[in-house]
Amino acid sequence: METDSRKPILIAGAGLASLLLAQSLLRNNIPFLVFERDADVSFRAQGYRLRLSKECLDAVEATLSPDHWQLFWDTCGKTAGVGFAALNAITGEDVTEARKYEGTPMQKRDEEAKGGKMDLASRDGKVVGIARGEMRELFMRGCGDRIKWSHHVTGYELTESGVRATFADGSKSEEGEMLVGGEGIYSKVAKQVSNGKIKTYDTGARGIHGKASTSAFRDLGEGVWRVVDERVPGGKVFLITNVRAKDMDDPTIEFGWTMGAQPGVIEPPGNDYSIIGKQAADIAKSLAKDWHPRFKPLFDNMVESEAAFWKITCSTPSGVPDWPNQSRVTVIGDAAHSMTPAGGIGANTAVRDSALLGRLLGESGGYAKDVTEQYEKVMKVYASEAVASSYGMATMQFGVRIDENTPTV
Structure with a gap:
């Protein structure tokens, strides 16, 4: 046929x-x-940067043509190092060891502890990601x-x-x-x-996506970062981003970050999740107003038009x-x-x-x-x-x- x-x-x-x-x-x-x-x-708005697992990369490579896969692979960023480096939002201090296994299921936590690290790398010892x-x-x-x-x-x-x-x-x-x-x-x-x-359940937790030029990320340097603020009334606020060294000197490239919070902390005006831009950016800035100076450029240099709310759901x-x-x-x-x-x-x-x-x-x-x-x-x-x-x-x-x-x- x-x-x-x-x-x-x-x-x-x-x-x-x-x-x-x-x-x-x-x-x-x-x-x-x-x-x-x-x-x-x-x-x-297209949302935040994705970290691609080994299984994901294998699936994409098996699906695309060889030339299409090579283009995809070349577009992906490759960040050195493994695991999240956890940072205190107020002091700027590295608290990775204290938070190393936060939220990890016990069995997986024990297995990874034996290996001495939590490894997020998916290929060639690098964390692979793409917007x-x-x-x-x-x-x-x-x-x-x-x-x-x-x-x-x-x-x-x-x-x-x-x-x-x-x-x-x-x-x-x-x-x-x-x-x-x-x-x-x-x-x-x-x-x-x-x-x-x-x-699909609405967990009540909310977040905001943001973007800024690579220059805003210089004080962080290369790595996969999780910034945590536990002083916010009503719950914890965190920010996750992926900083790639090879793009740090190109001002035309923007890195994304995503901010999330426990239920009740972040709410869009009128509970309208179609709102994007300055209103979302202003809420993110207000939550981070007392953060350490090394994180300030992420908000001071936001591409406000790209800011967008997101709702944390779960099946x-x-x-x-x-x-x-x-x-x-x-x-x-x-x-x-x-x-x-x-x-x-x-x-x-x-x-x-x-x-x-x-x-x-x-x-x-x-x-x-x-x-x-x-x-x-x-x-x-x-x-x-x-x-x-x-x-x-x-x-x-x-x-x-x-x-x-x-x-x-």
């Missing part, structure tokens, strides 16, 4: 997981369409004409021989062989296919729930398993989803009746482990707790 005679794989959302899946389909000559609710790629926006643009290469912007997927309907996505304006997509929900924590596809079993801590398999519909990434930023494993796990589902679809030449079942069986195991680990660390780092009274998003 000719490839272009087949109905496309429909993908809801144009985030990292969806676009990497699209790359896999592109390489395997499997037709697809991506539906994204935003008007274009620059519609919203979320850069990663998204790289995954979008070659897919532009198959992305349908301003298409907000709100569900689906099964047909005799396929599936159609339904949109917020009441219209429907063309018929596809299969639908993959990758539209994040608010996924309507996830709610529908799991009959409401997939839940059911016990893991990805079971639901009756639907052969033509499944979910990936945050739509299936939202995680707190603790441990930095959310995006890494989402990429593993894309690589796994993409490989299965490639092996079958497109939709096959057992593909979603095979994918979900494997995904639910590693993703459940990741959610549990992320939540366990977040209870220590952010003071969050999820129970039957916790609101969902």
